[in-house]
Amino acid sequence: MEKSRPKVILSAAMTLDGKIATKTGDSKLSSIQDKVRIHKLRSKVDAILVGSNTIKRDDPLLTVRHTKGKNPLRIILDSKANIDQKSQIIKTCKKIPTIIAVSKKASKKNIDKLKKYPLEIIITGNKLVNIKNLLRILSKKKIKTLLVEGGGTVNWEFVKQGLVDEIIITITPYLIGGKNAITLVEGEGFSLIQKATKLKLKKTCRLGNEIVLHYY
Numbered sequence: 445m446e447k448s449r450p451k452v453i454l455s456a457a458m459t460l461d462g463k464i465a466t467k468t469g470d471s472k473l474s475s476i477q478d479k480v481r482i483h484k485l486r487s488k489v490d491a492i493l494v495g496s497n498t499i500k501r502d503d504p505l506l507t508v509r510h511t512k513g514k515n516p517l518r519i520i521l522d523s524k525a526n527i528d529q530k531s532q533i534i535k536t537c538k539k540i541p542t543i544i545a546v547s548k549k550a551s552k553k554n555i556d557k558l559k560k561y562p563l564e565i566i567i568t569g570n571k572l573v574n575i576k577n578l579l580r581i582l583s584k585k586k587i588k589t590l591l592v593e594g595g596g597t598v599n600w601e602f603v604k605q606g607l608v609d610e611i612i613i614t615i616t617p618y619l620i621g622g623k624n625a626i627t628l629v630e631g632e633g634f635s636l637i638q639k640a641t642k643l644k645l646k647k648t649c650r651l652g653n654e655i656v657l658h659y660y
């Protein structure tokens with residue numbers, strides 16, 4: 445029998461004070477060594493997923509560049525189908541398989557704009573993208589491993605819904621502060637530690653001035 449959802453690995457580079465970007469959205473935290481490690485990880489998963497704000501802020505390619513290996517399928521959570529047509533994701537979707545997951549909030553106009561491109565549009569959810577349903581659809585497409593690369597809002601949704609199987613975090617040697625700087629997990633949060641997600645530390649690894657933590 446097919447598993448109902450892919451294995452989910454949440455990955456991020458975080459400052460010593462728990463942020464994944466500065467208050468202005470600068471998230472260039474990883475060293476070159478860490479980038480190589482992340483890109484090796486990307487090459488081993490079937491798909492990679494990020495939220496629409498990460499696309500707006502970082503305009504990432506979400507490909508494997510710092511090592512040799514295959515590019516994973518790219519998935520963007522973009523309820524309103526608002527992704528910028530000049531974004532790297534749209535510009536490269538002819539070469540790299542891409543899914544834009546939208547909700548029923550997306551206007552026909554925006555969806556029609558996206559339909560001009562060689563990418564797949566999945567419509568699920570009333571307001572935000574229905575993540576559980578999306579994972580079911582991905583499972584049917586034989587996606588067995590999914591790397592969630594943020595940002596904090598998307599990370600919270602996966603954590604809240606109990607959908608995270610592994611977390612791989614790089615602790616980077618920065619203290620950046622800022623009450624509006626995005627943290628690893630945003631959202632409403634749990635009220636009690638007892639209710640919070642508790643993981644098991646599997647592995648730690650020192651990479652120069654950084655530490656990579658691997659929790660299950």
Ligand SMILES: NC(=O)c1ccc[n+]([C@@H]2O[C@H](COP(=O)([O-])OP(=O)(O)OC[C@H]3O[C@@H](n4cnc5c(N)ncnc54)[C@H](OP(=O)(O)O)[C@@H]3O)[C@@H](O)[C@H]2O)c1
Nearest residue numbers: 456457464465471495496497498523573594595596597598
């Ligand atoms: N250091 C790192 O490793 C790292 C990694 C990634 C990102 N970042 C940083 O994180 C920041 C962005 O984080 P963020 O928290 O603002 O935004 P985000 O998590 O990237 O995106 C959140 C947006 O995704 C869309 N979305 C659609 N369906 C959703 C669902 N079911 N659950 C949650 N979101 C859904 C929503 O926007 P719509 O209504 O438009 O759909 C939501 O506002 C950027 O500054 C980026 O640089 C850092």
